[in-house]
Amino acid sequence: GQQVMQIPQYQHVQEGEDFTTYCNSSTTLSNIQWYKQRPGGHPVFLIQLVKSGEVKKQKRLTFQFGEAKKNSSLHITATQTTDVGTYFCRMGNFNKFYFGSGTKLNVKP
Amino acid sequence: KAGVTQTPRYLIKTRGQQVTLSCSPISGHRSVSWYQQTPGQGLQFLFEYFSETQRNKGNFPGRFSGRQFSNSRSEMNVSTLELGDSALYLCASSFAERDGYTFGSGTRLTVV
Numbered sequence: 340g341q342q343v344m345q346i347p348q349y350q351h352v353q354e355g356e357d358f359t360t361y362c363n364s365s366t367t368l369s370n371i372q373w374y375k376q377r378p379g380g381h382p383v384f385l386i387q388l389v390k391s392g393e394v395k396k397q398k399r400l401t402f403q404f405g406e407a408k409k410n411s412s413l414h415i416t417a418t419q420t421t422d423v424g425t426y427f428c429r430m431g432n433f434n435k436f437y438f439g440s441g442t443k444l445n446v447k448p
Numbered sequence: 449k450a451g452v453t454q455t456p457r458y459l460i461k462t463r464g465q466q467v468t469l470s471c472s473p474i475s476g477h478r479s480v481s482w483y484q485q486t487p488g489q490g491l492q493f494l495f496e497y498f499s500e501t502q503r504n505k506g507n508f509p510g511r512f513s514g515r516q517f518s519n520s521r522s523e524m525n526v527s528t529l530e531l532g533d534s535a536l537y538l539c540a541s542s543f544a545e546r547d548g549y550t551f552g553s554g555t556r557l558t559v560v
Contacts, residue, residue, distance in 0.1 A: 372548055381552065435504070438491040
């Protein structure tokens, strides 16, 4: 069956440092979505990627979809305390999808 | 516009009982999906409904079931509750997959 992995599980950074989380799949994906969940909150949709090699930006956030459509990354430049939360990827394989285990980001002011 | 509404917000049940959770999607959204979130297992997909039909199902036992009504509202039922069913149950709705899913605030179920 499909194997999915999201790393790292936790990341502690100093405010102003960069942060990256990665999602990897053993099979080719049709799309990938990224979500952010603040402590005590619910996941909030950030973006969807569908094309091989696609790169999308939202202010300080950069999302990439690998050329083989088996991996993706979310990069935050110059983190702020408002970036604290857990970042999830949702990997879609046509009519099946799987959530990554999430990367919990803590930002120290 | 109103978001995804889940009721109740909190629930305490005894082992062996059954429970029904409710989800009202955003108006116009026909896809509704359910998830279980626990500290140990993370976010796990339960099932998805589209226009009253179950379109997709996760790897949960038959004690977990759901349905969707003609107005797109959905209910999830868990029978013969076990202690391990204690979790945050999240519902999400979508108009089109490319728009992503909007999650509700969840129902926190505690089984004692």
